[in-house]
Amino acid sequence: MYKSPRGTSDILPDDQIYWRILNKNIEKISSEFGYGRIDTPIIEDAKLFVRGIGKLTDIVEKETYTFKDRGDNLLTLRPEGTAPICRAYLQHGMQNSTQPIRLFYMLPNFRYERPQSGRYRQHHQFGAENIGESDPNIDCEIIEYAWRFLKNVGLSKLNLEINSIGDKQCRPKYITTLKEYYNSYTNDLCEDCIRRLENNTLRLLDCKKTECKKIISKAPNNLDYLCDECKQHWELLLLYLSDIKLPYIINRRLVRGFDYYTRTVFEITPKTIGSTTAIAGGGRYDGLIEELGGPETPGIGFGIGMERVILELKNQSIPIPKNNNNKILIANLGLKSKHTAISIASFLRKNGITTILGPSSKNLRRQLKYASSIGSTHVIIIGDDEIQKNKLIIKNLSSGTQDSIPNKPNDLVKMLSNN
């Protein structure tokens, strides 16, 4: 039997309510913050991500779905949202409009990795990018935007962790200092950290092994190595976050996997015990547009994993509003009544009422049973007696009461309308 490919899943009707809630909140909050929606293709030129995310990052090295099309073009299934949006920014000449540009998206991403809890080969991210402005109030805006979205969909018990990893001036100096520090501890490091020392130095700070944690605690503090501009930017951001009373945790070990990040990086994680994975992450990428061939342009954005948000909504047992609208089943008995049933169903639907025709091969008892099992609120019963008298029986399934009424579709609509 065929199965959905590893790390992908079907979103069945019962789960769609979560996606409706998320989509509704995405539109609402994005409009409140003044961001415009952008949809980019699922495929992009493979080079976009090599240049954008970084050749040596794990995502590009081993996690992209990359293939040649029939025209020999090397294409990649989008693994993240920021690089394509920067591409679109340049392609459509947005640098010529008034800056900054505010964009948001809600799109599937693809990464070839081993699936586990909250990690899939196809996952959806809601993200936003603010391009063309470096003032720290924009950093504050982006963080508030992500934070408020998560609050709005109903999540609580969240931590906001922030850090600054410097810019192209001060970051290399810090990395050199860090390398020098670590070089005297190479015998005490775990295997992964030995590798990190070479190709992902900042990540050394993020190791969870106890032996490495000791070394981390005495490592030089990145915040002490920020250049004056970065330091001022960082301190202003903290003030702005205080202005809007957004509680943050400074985590100097917070570093992120993409090469393009500069200055501000942040993550939002649930406080739930055991779950350390971020449901939202983002940061500033002041060098990215230039790296992609554009002018020197600052930018900052976030990505929120929708599947992780839904997991957390379920974890926190957030109540999901139910649809209380009336749902009608028309039970019909015999061929003659079927004609009437079909036309009444059609009429009710045209008037916005959810209507399902009962399985006419079954007797009345089975049709009522069916109505109960699918959650109908009312059943309209049409049999030979009703046809003869030009009447209908309408039965309320929650109270169990029923009435015989004249067959007047307009009256039915009045009775069954939800408002």
Place this chain on the structure above:
RNA sequence: GUGAGUGUGGCCAAGUAGGUUAAGGCGCCAGGUUGUGGCCCUGGAGAUCAAGGGUUCGAAUCCCUUCACUCACCCCA
């Protein structure tokens, strides 16, 4: 890519010192009620026990291989 755990009808599962027809529950279908649901009762359908190979008179059960799923690591939303 590395490590651990788990695979028995659509779903949840019992059964593993090998032994005749592989429990049970949910769900599904039908009857009890030929025109009245939810509860109840009765019956029915549905399983090459993940797949392949091996050991054995005999394998869901023991051995080997493969695959899938889950969790963790790397990394990430």
